Amino acid sequence: MRAANGTSVVEFILLGLSRQPQQQKLLFLLFLTMYLATVLGNLLIILAIGTDARLHTPMYFFLSHLSFVDVCFSSTTVPKVLANHILGTHTISYPACLTQMYFLFLFVDMDNFLLAVMAYDRFVAICHPLHYTTKMTPQLCVLLLTGSWVIASLNVLLHTLLMARLSFCADHAIPHFFCDVTPLLKLSCSDTHLNELMILTEGALVMITPFVCILASYVLITSAILRVPSPRGRWKAFSTCGSHLAVVCLFYGTIIAVYFNPSSSHSVERDTAATVLYTVVTPMLNPFIYSLRNRDLKAALRRVVGRRTFSM
Structure with missing residues (x-):
């Protein structure tokens, strides 16, 4: 990769969230705590669903994969932040930067698709309950999951290849804690109109269609729930969707705030806060949101934790 002045840029500098030593220590502890909570919470969800035969249904099948994606999603950025703090370095090589960007947006897309698939699952369960088992077959679930991975991989590969063709200037400091597409485009000396056009068209289409x-x-x-005659029945039907709806609002709210606003309205502080929400906080909150409102999942988690405690 050659810059405009003919020199080769082999690494970038991640400026992180703060340059103050005291704030860096606090942020290190905060990120470490949230990352451990993310990994532990989502792995417990996966373990509970995998070991309880009563949870081997399409809804929990997709939930277990959402938990897996959330672990991978958080793992693309947080360990690098923690390692940089421990080692006292802020550099990341150019290939590692592109690799991080690839996997970050791969898991963003997968979160996006899985939330849409889970919404369809809830639609079939509530609007067509008598045909649920015939519509949400194991074959369809596997097909939806495989299709999501294929589309997400191809979409992210396109944007990564477009980024790889760019040249970068001598200034290679990224005002972020990971390799995000927006600050990378700002550092480039090349014409980035094609990249920006693809983000606003193809990238937006991939994000907006599931939404x-x-x-x-x-x-x-909602229309089907309102036709339920008893208030208790309406509440029971709506409560099965409450957790999913909360995760949808949190995920899409932060994505839209960062990537689909005009360039003139972007600020480093606001974008950083929003990206922390969707890369660190949302994957941590997902298992808590789903488990706190789901009695079957809470019972399975108690059995898993109790079994591990007893075996020790």
Whole structure:
């Protein structure tokens, strides 16, 4: 990779969240705590679903994969932040930067697709309960999951290859704690119009299409719930969607705030706060949101924790 002045840029500098030593120590402890909570919480969800035969249903099948993706999602950024603090370095090589960007947005896309698939699952369960088992077959679940991985991989590969063709100037300091696409485009000496166009068209299409499907599913779900005669029945039907809806609002709210605002409205502080929310906080909160409102999952988690405690 050659810069405009003919020199080769082999690494970037991640400026992180703060340059103050005291704040860095506090942020290190905060990130470490949140990362451990993310890994432990999501692994417990996966273990509980995998070991309880009563949870071997499409809803929990997709939830277990969402937990797996959330662990991978958080692991693409947080360990590098922690390692930089321990080693006292802020550099990341150019290939590692592109690799981090690839996997970060791969798991962002997978979160996006899985939330849409889970919304469809809730739509079928509430609007067509008598046909649920015939519609949400194991074959369809595997097909939806495989298709999500393929589309996400191809989409992210396109944006990564477009980024790899760019040249970068002598200034290679990224005002962020990971290799995000927006600050990288700002550092480039090349013409980035094609990259920006693909982000606003193809990238937006990949993100917005599942979001529209989620909205359509919940319009139909709400219409079906309102036709339920008893208030208790309406509340029970709505409570099965409450956790998923909370995760959807948190995920898409931060994504839209960072990537789909005009460039002139971007600020480093606001973008950093929003990216911390969707890369660190959201994966940590997901297992708590789903388990606190789900009695079957809470019971499975108690059995898993109790079994591990007793075996020790």
